[in-house]
Amino acid sequence: MSTDTTSPGGSTGDQPRIVMEDVSKKFGKNTVLDGLNFTVARGERVTLIGPSGSGKTTILRLLMTLEDLTGGYIYIDGDPLTYAKRGNRRVKLPNKEVTQIRKRIGMVFQQFNLFPNMTVCENIIEAPVHVLGQSKDEARAKAADLLDQVGLRDKIDAHPTSLSGGQQQRVAIARALAMEPEILLLDEVTSALDPELVGDVLEVLREVARKTDITMLLVTHEMQFAQDVSHRVLMFDEGRVIEEAKPEVMFNNPTHERTKQFLQAVL
Amino acid sequence: MSDFFQAISDYSPYLWEGARVTLALSGGGAVVALVVAVVLGLCAISPVAVLRVGSRVIVEFFRGTSLVVQLFFLFYVFPLFGIDLPGMWCGIVGLGLNYGAYGSEVVRGSLNAVAKVQWESTTALSMSWPLAVRRVIWPQAWGLMLPGLNNLMVMLVKGTAVALLIGLHDLTYWVEVMRKDPEVGLWIAYGAGFLFYYLIALACSSGLRLLERRAQRRLGLAPSKTRTTRATAEAVA
Amino acid sequence: MEFDLEFALETVGPLLMAFLQVTLVVTVAGSVVAALLGLIWAVCQRELPTPVRLPLSWVLDVIRMTPLPLQLLFAVAIFISFDGYRKFPDTDVETIGMILGVAVFAIHYSTYMAESYRAGIDSIRQGQWEAATALSLPRSRVWRAVIIPQALRATLPSLGNWAIAMFKDTPFLLVILVPEMVAKAKQLGGASYQYTEVFTVAGLIFLAASYPTAVLMRKLEKKLVY
Numbered sequence: 001m002s003t004d005t006t007s008p009g010g011s012t013g014d015q016p017r018i019v020m021e022d023v024s025k026k027f028g029k030n031t032v033l034d035g036l037n038f039t040v041a042r043g044e045r046v047t048l049i050g051p052s053g054s055g056k057t058t059i060l061r062l063l064m065t066l067e068d069l070t071g072g073y074i075y076i077d078g079d080p081l082t083y084a085k086r087g088n089r090r091v092k093l094p095n096k097e098v099t100q101i102r103k104r105i106g107m108v109f110q111q112f113n114l115f116p117n118m119t120v121c122e123n124i125i126e127a128p129v130h131v132l133g134q135s136k137d138e139a140r141a142k143a144a145d146l147l148d149q150v151g152l153r154d155k156i157d158a159h160p161t162s163l164s165g166g167q168q169q170r171v172a173i174a175r176a177l178a179m180e181p182e183i184l185l186l187d188e189v190t191s192a193l194d195p196e197l198v199g200d201v202l203e204v205l206r207e208v209a210r211k212t213d214i215t216m217l218l219v220t221h222e223m224q225f226a227q228d229v230s231h232r233v234l235m236f237d238e239g240r241v242i243e244e245a246k247p248e249v250m251f252n253n254p255t256h257e258r259t260k261q262f263l264q265a266v267l
Numbered sequence: 268m269s270d271f272f273q274a275i276s277d278y279s280p281y282l283w284e285g286a287r288v289t290l291a292l293s294g295g296g297a298v299v300a301l302v303v304a305v306v307l308g309l310c311a312i313s314p315v316a317v318l319r320v321g322s323r324v325i326v327e328f329f330r331g332t333s334l335v336v337q338l339f340f341l342f343y344v345f346p347l348f349g350i351d352l353p354g355m356w357c358g359i360v361g362l363g364l365n366y367g368a369y370g371s372e373v374v375r376g377s378l379n380a381v382a383k384v385q386w387e388s389t390t391a392l393s394m395s396w397p398l399a400v401r402r403v404i405w406p407q408a409w410g411l412m413l414p415g416l417n418n419l420m421v422m423l424v425k426g427t428a429v430a431l432l433i434g435l436h437d438l439t440y441w442v443e444v445m446r447k448d449p450e451v452g453l454w455i456a457y458g459a460g461f462l463f464y465y466l467i468a469l470a471c472s473s474g475l476r477l478l479e480r481r482a483q484r485r486l487g488l489a490p491s492k493t494r495t496t497r498a499t500a501e502a503v504a
Numbered sequence: 505m506e507f508d509l510e511f512a513l514e515t516v517g518p519l520l521m522a523f524l525q526v527t528l529v530v531t532v533a534g535s536v537v538a539a540l541l542g543l544i545w546a547v548c549q550r551e552l553p554t555p556v557r558l559p560l561s562w563v564l565d566v567i568r569m570t571p572l573p574l575q576l577l578f579a580v581a582i583f584i585s586f587d588g589y590r591k592f593p594d595t596d597v598e599t600i601g602m603i604l605g606v607a608v609f610a611i612h613y614s615t616y617m618a619e620s621y622r623a624g625i626d627s628i629r630q631g632q633w634e635a636a637t638a639l640s641l642p643r644s645r646v647w648r649a650v651i652i653p654q655a656l657r658a659t660l661p662s663l664g665n666w667a668i669a670m671f672k673d674t675p676f677l678l679v680i681l682v683p684e685m686v687a688k689a690k691q692l693g694g695a696s697y698q699y700t701e702v703f704t705v706a707g708l709i710f711l712a713a714s715y716p717t718a719v720l721m722r723k724l725e726k727k728l729v730y
Contacts, residue, residue, distance in 0.1 A: 064387075064390060064391050065390060066387050066390055066391075099393055099395070102390075102393050103393045105391075106391060106392075107391035109384060109387070109388065109391075111384055113382075113384045113385060113387065113388040114388075115385065115388070115402075115403050115407075116407060116486045116487055116488075117403070117406035117407050117485060117486055118403075118406075126392070126394075126402060126403075127392035127393065127394055130394065130398050130402065131392065131393050131394055131395075131398070159487045160487070161486075161487030161488075162487065175392070176391070176392075179392060179393070327711075327715060328711070330714075330715075330718070331672075331710060331711035331714045331715045331718070332707040332708075332710045332711050333672040333673075333674075333675055333686070333707070333710045334672065334673075334675075335675035335676065335678070335686055336675065336686060336703055336706050336707045336710060337707075339686065339689075339690065339699070339703050340703050340707070343690075343693070343699040343703065344699045344700045344703055347697070347699060347700060421568075421569055424569075424571075425569070425570065425571040425572065426571070427571070428571035428572070428573040428574055428676075429573070429676070431573055431679055432678055432679065438574075439571060439573055439574045439577065442574065442577075443577055446577075446581055453581050453582065453585050457574075457578045457581065460570075460574055460578075461566060461570050461574070464569065464570040464571060464574065465565075465566050465569050465570055468569040468570070469569065472569075496616070496619040496620050496623050496662065497620065497623060497661075497662050497725075500616070500620060500661075500662040500665035500666050500669070501661075501662075501665055501721075501722070501725070503665070503668075503669045504664070504665035504666075504668040504669055504714075504717075504718045504721055
């Protein structure tokens with residue numbers, strides 16, 4: 001996985017991969033995130049936990065530019081993602097610039113969201129060919145490799161609707177990886193799966209964590225998995241980080257009362 | 268029954284001529300309508316506000332002011348401004364614009380009916396709007412819009428009978444001529460007329476139904492039984 | 505070419521008159537009859553035995569798939585063949601044309617409305633039928649008390665939309681020489697070749713009547729169907 005980026009902001013190697021600065025998000029009158037600050041280092045894998053409605057998923061959606069930022073700034077490798085400071089003003093960046101930076105980010109969704117009008121292979125090569133400009137042969141060869149990694153080589157020409165949920169999700173992971181993202185966002189990727197299909201998907205993700213240095217942000221209810229793959233865990237409640245720790249500390253010796261309650265309920 | 272076939276064979280050159288006019292209006296009108304429907308439908312969902320508002324105004328204008336009025340504008344008013352289209356072209360353009368406006372509602376509705384998460388996936392893969400629409404959204408919406416477009420196609424075939432009002436000799440015209448011939452009479456003439464229109468409409472409808480089946484197979488869906496009358500009623504109102 | 509505003513304004517009166525006396529009358533009467541007939545077709549298609557149901561469905565299909573002008577001319581031709589004009593010497597030709605027009609519009613659009621009713625009836629959950637059966641309600645009572653009231657809710661906006669579509673088809677009455685609004689406009693404009701003004705006014709009247717109604721139906725649809 002390549003880590004060198006040439007960006008207009010002239011990023012350097014020691015810059016954090018992701019910086020959230022004073023991030024807030026409101027849906028109508030409902031405040032979901034409120035003055036949130038945190039950074040994620042290069043290659044770091046961070047799990048976000050917390051009760052539903054605490055804003056975890058919203059953070060991933062803001063990073064993927066699926067939602068508009070109400071206040072604050074997000075920086076990727078030092079480059080502003082959607083809004084930038086110009087003196088005292090906060091300006092929205094033009095779509096073109098956003099697109100350039102967004103290419104460094106990939107996302108896997110809870111509901112897989114494969115394109116039903118394309119085969120497995122077409123799903124994977126679509127963006128590499130038409131967005132990154134790779135040749136079809138090159139993209140196809142890489143798709144085959146990725147499908148090998150997720151254990152679905154034989155399904156390369158299958159139709160997504162003929163696959164099980166777990167298989168679809170593994171294809172979705174391959175599709176996201178085909179874009180060679182520097183940041184991978186995983187939004188409750190096993191929540192929509194039948195229990196017996198969860199293991200395969202998590203195994204694939206463990207592999208990805210072991211073999212690559214992709215920065216990952218995960219929202220998950222699989223606490224064992226979170227403990228295994230992540231470097232750091234952030235506990236969210238009502239749009240704020242209320243506790244932050246290494247996974248073995250967070251899961252064994254949480255300090256905050258809300259964290260204790262939450263972990264007791266899910267573990 | 269033999270009277271029926273005798274009459275049809277006696278009048279076959281005229282019926283053929285009438286059918287030719289009706290088919291030309293149907294085919295030409297359908298092509299214009301499809302182009303108008305796709306362009307206006309895409310404008311209606313585009314991220315550019317000017318295009319959205321513009322398409323809305325055009326669509327509501329053509330939906331609201333009756334086909335016959337639009338046709339008379341082309342036929343009676345345009346010549347006063349020096350634009351003298353032959354009757355056939357008036358018919359094709361008039362039918363195309365009117366049914367195109369209806370069709371754009373079907374196209375817009377189908378594009379909007381594609382799951383929101385599909386749009387989100389295209390964003391996550393950094394696809395541009397045109398790329399996302401062309402490769403991901405349109406192919407899925409296509410299967411959804413075909414039943415509605417099918418209904419409109421049948422309506423367009425029926426709509427070609429407005430030709431009568433601008434002096435074209437279409438099927439309806441020749442059926443009336445046959446009816447006045449005492450050798451043929453009312454029942455045979457109109458029997459033939461209803462049968463002809465029914466067969467043309469049925470052929471168009473079955474053809475589009477085949478396309479619909481194919482589109483659904485491509486999406487891995489079972490063929491639907493829905494006839495989307497609600498969407499059609501909404502489009503033509 | 506100048507747009508003669510004064511002339512345009514002069515034509516508003518007579519056109520509105522034709523609109524109220526013919527266009528609106530045909531639309532309202534046609535819609536009401538079509539809504540009743542459509543319901544009858546829809547119930548028949550559920551209740552009648554197959555040997556009757558299939559021919560009925562086929563006839564409805566043929567009516568739905570053939571042009572209104574052809575059907576209007578057909579109706580007049582039938583009327584003539586039964587010597588109708590001589591049998592009703594006291595009724596003027598225009599009234600007869602309007603009555604035939606209402607009948608044809610009602611039958612034509614009833615075939616569309618029947619489809620809407622069918623969709624509405626199909627959308628009612630099987631459990632409703634089963635519950636009614638469990639209460640031993642007679643079949644006619646099941647329809648009147650349970651199915652139709654629920655189906656109507658989902659169907660009403662569609663019926664309204666078909667009525668608007670019918671409204672915009674009323675100029676087809678021209679082919680049987682009924683003096684509705686567009687016929688009147690053509691006549692007024694033809695006298696002095698001032699077609700621009702008359703058809704603009706006619707178009708605007710159509711737009712002014714149909715657009716608000718269509719918007720109303722869309723609101724109703726949101727409220728009732730979803």
